[in-house]
Amino acid sequence: MNPAETVHKEAHTDEHAIVKPAVKLTPKENRVISFFKDATPMDWEDWRWQLRNRIRTREVLEKIINLTPEEIKGIDGCGDKLTMSIPPYFASLIDPEDPNCPIRLQSVPLGYELETSPEELADPCGEDKNSPVHGLVHRYPDRVLFLVNEMCAMYCRYCTRSRMVGDGNRTLSMQSYEAAFDYIRSNKKVRDVLISGGDPLTLSDRVLEHIIKTLKEIPHVEFVRIGTRIPVTLPQRVTTELVTMLKKYSPIWMSIHFNHPKEITKRVKFACDLLADSGIPMGSQTVLLKGINDKPSVMKKLVHELLKIRVRPYYIYQCDPILGSKHFRTPVSTGIEIIEKLRGHTTGYAVPTYVIDGPGGGGKIPLSPNYVVSRDDEKYTLRNFAGQQFVYYDPK
Ligand SMILES: *Cc1c(COP(=O)(O)O)cnc(C)c1O
Numbered sequence: 001m002n003p004a005e006t007v008h009k010e011a012h013t014d015e016h017a018i019v020k021p022a023v024k025l026t027p028k029e030n031r032v033i034s035f036f037k038d039a040t041p042m043d044w045e046d047w048r049w050q051l052r053n054r055i056r057t058r059e060v061l062e063k064i065i066n067l068t069p070e071e072i073k074g075i076d077g078c079g080d081k082l083t084m085s086i087p088p089y090f091a092s093l094i095d096p097e098d099p100n101c102p103i104r105l106q107s108v109p110l111g112y113e114l115e116t117s118p119e120e121l122a123d124p125c126g127e128d129k130n131s132p133v134h135g136l137v138h139r140y141p142d143r144v145l146f147l148v149n150e151m152c153a154m155y156c157r158y159c160t161r162s163r164m165v166g167d168g169n170r171t172l173s174m175q176s177y178e179a180a181f182d183y184i185r186s187n188k189k190v191r192d193v194l195i196s197g198g199d200p201l202t203l204s205d206r207v208l209e210h211i212i213k214t215l216k217e218i219p220h221v222e223f224v225r226i227g228t229r230i231p232v233t234l235p236q237r238v239t240t241e242l243v244t245m246l247k248k249y250s251p252i253w254m255s256i257h258f259n260h261p262k263e264i265t266k267r268v269k270f271a272c273d274l275l276a277d278s279g280i281p282m283g284s285q286t287v288l289l290k291g292i293n294d295k296p297s298v299m300k301k302l303v304h305e306l307l308k309i310r311v312r313p314y315y316i317y318q319c320d321p322i323l324g325s326k327h328f329r330t331p332v333s334t335g336i337e338i339i340e341k342l343r344g345h346t347t348g349y350a351v352p353t354y355v356i357d358g359p360g361g362g363g364k365i366p367l368s369p370n371y372v373v374s375r376d377d378e379k380y381t382l383r384n385f386a387g388q389q390f391v392y393y394d395p396k
């Protein structure tokens, strides 16, 4: 056998081969499904069943996990925006006994959400004022953000769009879509459309296809991207039908919101394999969150796990100062320290860009450790990841 054949054969038997998770639930999944009367393992595989049965009340959640007084206060105080909603699959990842479980902190409201501080805003990134038509945010000349709906599978407690997402909201009407398409058609500078929400993958394949197809028919739109958290919170949504549809509109890029290595399960790997094998390049977007992923060791584990499922770490966001977010926000130095501990210490592909979305509408502003020790007219004195110094003579 020649070496090429050996390589080929290994590629089919290694851990990256697509293996559909058997319709056999993990012990944790079995525990959670047992709280849903008459539910079958086939239901568990069905994303629509998962969406219909999202955990939205204290009565259901307290059967599954032991709630703390702070959580009860948060759940009872939740308004009709950023409602509590946890797909049974995602709930199965929660540690029922540990209030500091990273999955739990992201999905179960706490009483602290009801406390606000002066620097907090409903719309911290000033999206509403950069919105020429309902659903579009046009901040950078060559690309637009298209918020196609207001529903997500799970409402992240620190969501930058907490002012608009939640089950109390409706989806955009077809007329709003038409107005957005018209705006993009008439703005020839727009070459990149980022479809987000809410979560676009809560839409049916049919509606999603309508949006993508219409955008791709606009001659100056070179490519579209989908911003989503669903491959993490509801990986069953990534079906062969979905990826077959997406593949028709290549190139489509996907930005997936990942925050913690515990989120990367066999099902999530399966979903990302389907996407990658369909030619969809994936990046991750991570929100820096106190007590969840603010340790360099956790972030390093996360970025390594992401490369293994073919997701390129793209951004780490400083947590936006939404109302009631103080318990999630870390000092900026924490983010810079994380990059310092990654750059040079691990694969370059594993190092994302740390950004702060300029409050009020500044867009993403990158922050990085300072590697310039000093500079003068003819040279830069630089330091490397290990702290050694090097002089570079700057050509005139
Ligand atoms: C993040 C964002 C984009 C996309 O920015 P990239 O850096 O190109 O990923 C576009 N528009 C708005 C309003 C955004 O917030």
Ligand code: SF4
Binding pocket: 151, 152, 154, 155, 156, 158, 159, 160, 161, 162, 165, 197, 198, 199, 228, 229, 257
């Ligand atoms: S999935 Fe995204 S839009 Fe939805 S709640 Fe989470 S952060 Fe917000």
